[in-house]
Amino acid sequence: MRKKGKAGRVCRKTQKYPLSGRRAVRREFAGLLFLLPGLVGVLCFTLLPFLEVIKRSFQSAVTQQWVGLKNYREVFSNAAFRMAAENTLRFTFICIPLLVVFSLVLAVVLQKLRTGKNTLKGMFLVPVAVPAASVVLVWKALFHSNGLLNAVLERFCAEPVNWMGSNAAFAVLVISYLWKNIGYDMVLWMAGLSGIPTAIYEAARVDGAGEWKCFLKITLPNLKPALYTISVLSFLNSFKVFREAWLVAGDYPHQSMYLIQHLYNNWFRELSFDKIAAAAVINAALVFGLILLLQRAWDSEV
Amino acid sequence: MTGAKKGRSVMQGSGKSKRKSSRKRKIQRKERGSGSAGRLLVYTLLFLLAAVIFFPIVFAVGGAFMQQWELKEYLGSVLGGAQGMASWSLVPKAPTLQPLVEVLIDSPQFFVMFWNSMRISVFILIGQIVFGVPAAWGLARFSFPGKRLLLMLYIVLMLMPFQVLMLPEYLVLDDLCLLDTHWAVILPAVFSTFPVFIMYRFFCGIPEAVLEAARIDGAGNLQIFLRIGIPLGAAGIVSASILGFLESWNMIEQPMTFLKTKALWPLSLYLPEIGLEEAGAGFAAALLMLIPALLLFLSGQEYLEQGITAAAVKE
Numbered sequence: 058m059r060k061k062g063k064a065g066r067v068c069r070k071t072q073k074y075p076l077s078g079r080r081a082v083r084r085e086f087a088g089l090l091f092l093l094p095g096l097v098g099v100l101c102f103t104l105l106p107f108l109e110v111i112k113r114s115f116q117s118a119v120t121q122q123w124v125g126l127k128n129y130r131e132v133f134s135n136a137a138f139r140m141a142a143e144n145t146l147r148f149t150f151i152c153i154p155l156l157v158v159f160s161l162v163l164a165v166v167l168q169k170l171r172t173g174k175n176t177l178k179g180m181f182l183v184p185v186a187v188p189a190a191s192v193v194l195v196w197k198a199l200f201h202s203n204g205l206l207n208a209v210l211e212r213f214c215a216e217p218v219n220w221m222g223s224n225a226a227f228a229v230l231v232i233s234y235l236w237k238n239i240g241y242d243m244v245l246w247m248a249g250l251s252g253i254p255t256a257i258y259e260a261a262r263v264d265g266a267g268e269w270k271c272f273l274k275i276t277l278p279n280l281k282p283a284l285y286t287i288s289v290l291s292f293l294n295s296f297k298v299f300r301e302a303w304l305v306a307g308d309y310p311h312q313s314m315y316l317i318q319h320l321y322n323n324w325f326r327e328l329s330f331d332k333i334a335a336a337a338v339i340n341a342a343l344v345f346g347l348i349l350l351l352q353r354a355w356d357s358e359v
Numbered sequence: 360m361t362g363a364k365k366g367r368s369v370m371q372g373s374g375k376s377k378r379k380s381s382r383k384r385k386i387q388r389k390e391r392g393s394g395s396a397g398r399l400l401v402y403t404l405l406f407l408l409a410a411v412i413f414f415p416i417v418f419a420v421g422g423a424f425m426q427q428w429e430l431k432e433y434l435g436s437v438l439g440g441a442q443g444m445a446s447w448s449l450v451p452k453a454p455t456l457q458p459l460v461e462v463l464i465d466s467p468q469f470f471v472m473f474w475n476s477m478r479i480s481v482f483i484l485i486g487q488i489v490f491g492v493p494a495a496w497g498l499a500r501f502s503f504p505g506k507r508l509l510l511m512l513y514i515v516l517m518l519m520p521f522q523v524l525m526l527p528e529y530l531v532l533d534d535l536c537l538l539d540t541h542w543a544v545i546l547p548a549v550f551s552t553f554p555v556f557i558m559y560r561f562f563c564g565i566p567e568a569v570l571e572a573a574r575i576d577g578a579g580n581l582q583i584f585l586r587i588g589i590p591l592g593a594a595g596i597v598s599a600s601i602l603g604f605l606e607s608w609n610m611i612e613q614p615m616t617f618l619k620t621k622a623l624w625p626l627s628l629y630l631p632e633i634g635l636e637e638a639g640a641g642f643a644a645a646l647l648m649l650i651p652a653l654l655l656f657l658s659g660q661e662y663l664e665q666g667i668t669a670a671a672v673k674e
Contacts, residue, residue, distance in 0.1 A: 087580045088501020092509070095494030098550035103516055106527035163408075166401060173402070179660055180409040186656035186663070187416060188609040190627040191645040194422065195415045197635055198445060203436040208444035236412060241667060248668040286671045289518070296520035300611045304631050318522055318612065325525070325616065333526045341523045348515055 107341070114334035128335035138336065140312065141320040148227070148298070148316070152234050153291050157284070160239050164246035165276065178247075182240035189237075193304040200229050200305065226311040233301035238294055242287055249283030250276070285354045289347060417449055419649065422642035423459060425451040430638045437635055458643040468629070469644055476625040476648070479544050479614075480607040486549030487603050492596060495555045496588050499562035500570065513552040513559075517670075521612045532617060543617035544625075548607055553670070554599035560669040561595025562588060598666030601659045608652055 117124050132138050163181065167174055199205050200220035207217040218225045257275050266274070299318035302310055308322065309315075317340070324333050422430065429452055437445045462469050498510055528547045529538075537543045565588070573583050589596070611627050618624060626648045633641035656663065 085501060085503040088497040088503045088506070091493040091497030091501070091580075091584070093497075095490040095550065095555065096509070098490060098546075099513070099516065099552060102531055102547045102550045103519075103524055103527055104512070106531045107524070109530055110527050166405065170401075170405075177405055177409055178664075180413055182660065182664070183416060183653075183656060184412060185667075186605055186652045188605075188627060188648055188652055189611065190609070190630040191649040191652075192415045192419050193631050194633075194635065194638060194641045194645060195418045198418075198434055198437055198447075199415075201437040201445065201635075203444055205445050205447055208446060211444060236415070239412070244664050244667050245671050248671070283671070290671060293518055293520060296522060300609075303611065303615075307631075321522055321525060322616070325529075330526060337523050337526050341519060344519055344523065345515060348518055 110334045111338055113330060114338045116331065118329060118331035124331075128331045129339070132332055132335045132339070135332070137315075137320055137323075141315055141317045144227070144313065144315055145317045148230060148234075149292060149295050152231055152295060152298075153288060155231070156235055156238055156242055156291055157287060159235070160242035160287075161246050161280075163239065164243045164250060165272070167243070168247055168250050178240075178244070181243055184237050184239075185241050189300045189304055196229075196233070196301065196305045221306060222311055224311075224313045226306065227313040229305065230298055230302055230314050234295060234298045237298075237301070238291060241294070242291060245287050245290070246280070246283065249280050249287075252283075253279045282354070285351050289351050292347065293344075416649075418447065419642060419645050421449055421451055422638065423646035424454045424456070425639070425642070426453055426455050426457065427639045429453065430642075434635060434638060458639040459646070462640055462643040462647065466640070469647075471622060472624055472626045472629040473647065475541070475623060476608060476627065479541055479610070479625055480604055482541070482545045483548045483607045484600055484604055486545065487551070487554045488596065488600065490549060491555045491599065492558060492589070492592075493584070495558035495562055495595075496584050496592075498555070499559045500565075500588070510559075513556055517552040517556050525612070525616055529616065538617055539619045539623065541618075541623060544610065544613050548610075548613070551603075553606075554603050557599040557602065557666050557669045558592060558595045561598070562592045565591045594662060594665060595669065597659065598662040598669060601655055601663050602666045604655060605652060605663075608648075 114128055115123055115125060117127075167177055170177070197204075201207075202217065202219050202222070204220070206220065210217055220226060220229055253276065257279075258271055261271050261275060296318070299316050302314050302316060303319070306314060308319065310319070317336075321333055321336065324336075433446050433448065435445075498506065498513070524547070532538050532543045532546075537546065569587060569591070570583055573587055578586065609627060610625065614623075614625050614628055618628075626644070630641070630644055630648065633644065635641070
């Protein structure tokens with residue numbers, strides 16, 4: 058039966074590339090050979106151990122006994138987990154729309170410029186390259202209660218904010234995330250924008266469409282596939298904001314910036330692997346679901 | 360747009376329309392006038408925003424050239440002791456190389472951490488190229504059973520955050536007795552699927568006809584890969600390398616979880632330990648960490664952009 062299948066493939070190949078003929082069969086396995094060394098590493102370091110983690114999420118950490126859904130129940134009823142998950146989700150729902158809209162505006166404006174486009178693009182993109190640790194002192198000096206930001210606020214006769222010790226700590230996260238990612242998303246949007254054929258715009262303008270109408274009726278609909286990807290990538294980058302949070306506030310920050318990663322690190326220190334395992338599976342399922350949604354969105358666009 | 364309009368008015372072509380078109384030109388000139396004012400506003404806003412984004416970097420760089428008394432003057436209230444609010448000057452009053460020299464020469468600790476970072480990042484880079492380039496080539500240019508599934512696996516793993524992979528990686532590293540060695544940070548990153556995916560996108564862009572021609576001339580698979588694939592996909596390899604290096608240079612979660620011995624720590628973990636009390640040394644060390652990343656950015660901005668885009672454009 059296998060043989061039959063292979064023959065079928067050869068046939069298809071020969072039709073597509075009439076000259077390659079029999080070689081197509083050999084090429085199939087050569088491809089696997091190229092992939093194999095890397096694939097073995099990927100399997101050993103991520104996929105197989107992840108299956109192990111799934112197994113462990115149903116076991117007790119100490120005795121390795123099967124405990125069913127106990128770990129999951131424990132995770133969901135854990136107050137720290139709820140807080141961390143809530144913060145992480147709140148962060149996501151506030152930051153991603155902000156970032157996506159803001160970077161889109163920036164990209165549209167920048168795309169229209171004739172001079173200075175690349176300079177500005179470079180300036181917005183620099184934070185992508187800046188290691189979080191090398192600006193940590195700046196962040197500390199900015200957000201200290203006697204820091205620079207409060208000095209500026211004072212000058213404008215506003216109340217100083219206790220950035221690190223109140224709910225405003227959440228704003229520190231938002232600012233760091235926007236700072237780091239605005240250029241990244243802008244580049245993605247610009248790639249999307251340059252993919253729209255200019256002929257459409259020209260046709261619309263001949264028909265008397267204004268700038269604003271062009272944006273609403275041509276630019277936005279054409280950017281829809283880019284929107285999905287950019288949202289997902291921004292979502293994934295949002296997990297990395299833990300770095301800034303940890304750098305400015307350490308292991309036990311103010312409640313409002315206590316993220317999932319903080320919680321994992323604390324569990325890690327307590328060696329409660331069963332809880333981490335269950336939480337990791339939940340987390341993976343969430344991300345996986347999102348990827349499937351994205352895939353579907355792509356497919357329906359085609 | 361103006362070309363099309365002009366074309367139409369020329370086509371009308373009578374004397375009457377000539378006057379009309381001259382009026383039109385006047386209107387156009389007026390529009391351009393208001394446009395230039397608008398453009399000035401746009402540019403001002405953009406450069407203001409860019410300045411705000413740039414500020415932390417200028418801040419960090421300037422701080423590295425300040426003397427301790429100057430830092431104390433500005434940041435005294437943050438450090439404690441002084442009254443009032445912090446202030447800052449973008450340009451140091453009395454620029455000095457002293458803190459930089461001190462960090463470079465008098466603190467062996469810094470040196471160890473710097474080379475730890477370098478070693479980790481370079482090893483990761485080499486590993487990603489050695490294992491990733493052939494893998495990307497295999498995925499991009501061949502068809503074999505299960506390829507779609509493997510590609511899906513690579514994309515899913517690429518998008519998984521560290522929180523998900525932390526425990527799995529820890530378990531393997533524990534089994535291999537690699538915890539608390541540099542390999543614990545290097546090996547999982549070598550097999551990260553992100554660079555593979557970026558290079559995969561670039562390799563997919565090579566036209567099949569080129570490879571077909573080489574095949575007719577009798578080139579084998581390995582030859583095609585080495586002689587055609589690598590040179591034509593070089594931009595992809597460079598893009599993936601730059602993104603990969605920046606990522607590993609900036610790595611925090613992984614060393615934090617897998618390295619216990621302080622002597623093995625990379626710079627990214629060492630820097631936050633320097634409080635504002637030793638701000639001079641802190642700024643200098645931060646600058647030395649910033650320099651390789653910025654140099655890479657300046658020399659490869661174009662590739663960086665291509666790499667960012669490659670991960671996102673839909674298939």
